[in-house]
Amino acid sequence: MQKKYLMTPGPTPVPAEVLLTQAAPMIHHRTPDFSAAFMEAIDGLKYVFQTEASDVLIFASSGTGAMESSIANCFCAGDSVIVCRNGKFGDRMKQIAEVYGLNVIDLNYEWTQVVDPADVATALEENPGVRGVIVTQSETSSGVLNDVERIGAIVREYPDVVLIVDSITGIGAVECKTDEWGLDVVMTGSQKGLMLPPGLAAITVSEKAWRAYERSTLPKFYFDWKKYKKNLEKQTTPFTPAVSLVLGLNEALKMIRAEGIENVIARHARLAEATRKGCEALGLQLFAPPEGRGNAVTPVWVPDGVDGKAIVKIMKDKYGVTIAGGQDEYAGRIFRVGHLGYFGEFDIITTLAALEMTLAELGYEFERGAGIKAAEAVFMGA
Ligand SMILES: Cc1ncc(COP(=O)(O)O)c(C=O)c1O
Known part of the structure; x- marks a missing residue:
């Protein structure tokens, strides 16, 4: 042995309590039982994301699904976005933006460097009409922590620019104050700080991001945010959710709340x-x-x-x-x-x-x- x-x-280790919860017999997702569990999960995620103002949506996908959704839901083909990248996951955001036909203003750093918020300010000044700033808070490939608080303070001054933050390995490990720092879209994945197996992604959507959504014409179906929001109002999901992971998530969130x-x-x-x-x-x-x-x-x-x-x-x-x-x-x-x-x-x-x-x-x-x-x-x- x-x-x-x-x-x-x-993936990260999963506590026994969370594993056991997921072993419970399946329940149907169009039931009051699931709705109650689902709304508990949304509420717990709001606590973890430190948001009251933003909506939280849950996808049955890995983190990359949430990344792709942020591009497809906020922009139109040909829009300009500033992508800050200093590692593999920043590179991925650039790739996704390019696949969707966006014009990428590339703030490219060495993997051993931190994104300089002053460069974001300059890029915004030099490129009027930019629609988004995209940054990885905790760059898993390099261990670098980018200062999304300072970037948030800069982007906040631009009413038509959304700030998209990949906090897939940030949430639960470093401070990420979605509302206070003015982060419009923040995402994480289940197999990280949430202590679950892979398979769920969660994303926050601010009012500013919803305005970007209304203008966006990029194609979307499975990851169409509005579908999730409309169903959330009915305490459910548009498509079959990862039921066991949602139940496990509530167990993990209980542990996170108990610790604070x-x-x-x-x-x-x-x-x-x-x-x-x-x-x-x-x-x-x-x-x-x-x-x-x-x-x-x-x-x-x-x-x-x-x-x-x-x-x-x-x-x-x-x-x-x-x-x-x-x-x-x-x-x-x-x-x-x-x-x-x-x-x-x-x-x-x-x-x-x-x-x-x-x-x-x-x-x-x-x-x-x-x-x-x-x-x-x-x-x-x-
Ligand atoms: C910072 C960051 N962004 C994005 C991803 C992609 O997430 P996934 O592999 O769940 O699609 C990861 C995964 O390691 C990550 O660490």
Whole structure:
């Protein structure tokens, strides 16, 4: 027997209570029972997204469905949008915008850089008529945290520009104040901070985003927001929902409410800090810059002379600890430790221990135990 640890930024571990809830016998979705569960889920998501003003819609899809819906529902072909990208998921937003025939004003950064809100302000000034600004809050490929609060303050001054935020690994891990920061569209996915299996996406739609919807002429059917909104008024969904996931979501939301969203975020901050300090104590270099590090995932440079793919493989095969490798051009050059969702202190200690044993096997020289000691110091506050 080998005990397994899933230390990736999605899918993430699912608590037993949530798993058990999903094993309940199926109920039909056109029933008062489902409607009650569905409205409870919407209400809980509003709490997590920190919104009262926006509508929350739930799709049976992965996160990319929500990303695509944000483009199809807010724009017309030929509209100009500013896409801020500093990683794989920003790249994906650009691809989707282009597939739908939008004119992309490309704010392209290195993966190790943070989006500069001043560049967004300049791009808006230089491109009158722009209809949207699109940004990834927590860039999972790089661990970079972009400052959507400051970008929100800039975009707020433009009544015809919607701010679309991919917070798929931000929600539940970092502060994301949808109403207070003026974020028009914010999205997440179930297999991330919501502690569920993959298969649900949720998205917020502000009044400004609904105005964009009314003007939008891009084709849409399954992801047509209005269909979801009309059905929401009848406490149901336009299409067959992922019933078991919605029931599981309520269980997860109960746990999040019991801890309190601020405490959930503070726990993530602590886990991220311990992971960073632990890796640094081993002499490893962090990938994301100090001014923009998120709490969902810690990407780390593979040290010189060590095989990056072997780190991931040995940790998984020999120690049962699954971490993520680098993506695209960073495959084999970085590894990523996820700590998003159902995680506690000893998941981090275990992972650092497995990392130390793996690095020792691969011939990397460091002080054994230093990573664990540094993480313990963060947890003990000493
Ligand atoms: C920031 C971010 N955006 C978008 C996605 C895409 O979500 P999905 O794989 O659920 O379609 C992910 C998934 O890892 C992500 O981390």
